[in-house]
Amino acid sequence: MSNKVILISIDGMRPDGLQQCGNPYVEELKKTSSYTFTAQTVLPSITLPCHLSMFHSVPPTRHGTPNNSYVTPVRPINGLFEVLKAAGKNCTMYYGWEPLRDIGRPGSLISAEYVNAYAFEHTDGVLTDRALDYIAKGHPDFVFLYMVETDEKGGHDSGWMTQKYLDCISCAINNVKKVIETVGDEYHVIVTADHGGHDRCHGTDMPEDTTIPMIFHGTSFKAGEELCGVSILDIAPTIVKIMGVSPEREWEGKPLI
Numbered sequence: 001m002s003n004k005v006i007l008i009s010i011d012g013m014r015p016d017g018l019q020q021c022g023n024p025y026v027e028e029l030k031k032t033s034s035y036t037f038t039a040q041t042v043l044p045s046i047t048l049p050c051h052l053s054m055f056h057s058v059p060p061t062r063h064g065t066p067n068n069s070y071v072t073p074v075r076p077i078n079g080l081f082e083v084l085k086a087a088g089k090n091c092t093m094y095y096g097w098e099p100l101r102d103i104g105r106p107g108s109l110i111s112a113e114y115v116n117a118y119a120f121e122h123t124d125g126v127l128t129d130r131a132l133d134y135i136a137k138g139h140p141d142f143v144f145l146y147m148v149e150t151d152e153k154g155g156h157d158s159g160w161m162t163q164k165y166l167d168c169i170s171c172a173i174n175n176v177k178k179v180i181e182t183v184g185d186e187y188h189v190i191v192t193a194d195h196g197g198h199d200r201c202h203g204t205d206m207p208e209d210t211t212i213p214m215i216f217h218g219t220s221f222k223a224g225e226e227l228c229g230v231s232i233l234d235i236a237p238t239i240v241k242i243m244g245v246s247p248e249r250e251w252e253g254k255p256l257i
């Protein structure tokens with residue numbers, strides 16, 4: 001297997017939602033991947049600060065964005081996109097929530113495509129297909145694929161753990177299946193979430209909001225191994241290690257391989 005990586009973030013996906021969504025591919029992923037259902041995100045459990053922490057391996061107190069309005073950091077820190085770009089890697093992202101543009105600095109990606117959550121009935125599927133089209137043509141080294149519907153149409157519109165929410169997760173997992181089956185051995189695939197949720201919101205320190213699942217698929221990971229003590233800060237260090245790139249000195253997470 002090559003050292004390329006696809007990172008998939010399914011916004012607002014709770015680990016118990018993933019396990020109860022009814023998609024049989026979840027059991028397949030557990031058999032073929034390393035995984036955890038007890039990973040922890042950062043506080044506050046809000047989309048932009050959590051994704052900035054995922055990409056910069058520091059908590060919001062360090063990157064400085066406390067909510068969904070990006071704050072230009074007083075002491076900037078290089079994130080995953082900047083570190084990979086400096087190492088000569090080609091990165092791209094496909095995303096369904098516009099404020100995520102700020103998780104990488106201008107010029108650190110070779111391309112990016114944003115699609116509004118409500119532009120299509122199944123926006124996540126459209127983003128997945130467009131990402132796969134690009135991968136087939138451009139073979140980028142790192143791809144970030146962000147799926148919006150579980151949070152937006154499932155959690156906020158209908159409520160966390162409602163049938164609609166679980167159906168959104170099942171759709172997202174079908175997209176994950178399509179990605180893994182399409183890219184084969186060319187890419188490692190990491191699947192996670194930024195936060196969970198409860199009722200029709202998130203952002204608190206409740207375990208329902210802060211506990212997230214992670215799945216690590218590819219030859220760098222042991223099939224069927226359950227991981228413990230994992231943080232959202234560990235994602236960027238793990239990805240650069242797979243790709244043979246040194247982490248930024250200030251990153252606080254640990255590689256999981």
Ligand SMILES: [Zn+2]
Pocket residue numbers: 011012046047048151194195
């Ligand atoms: Zn979110």
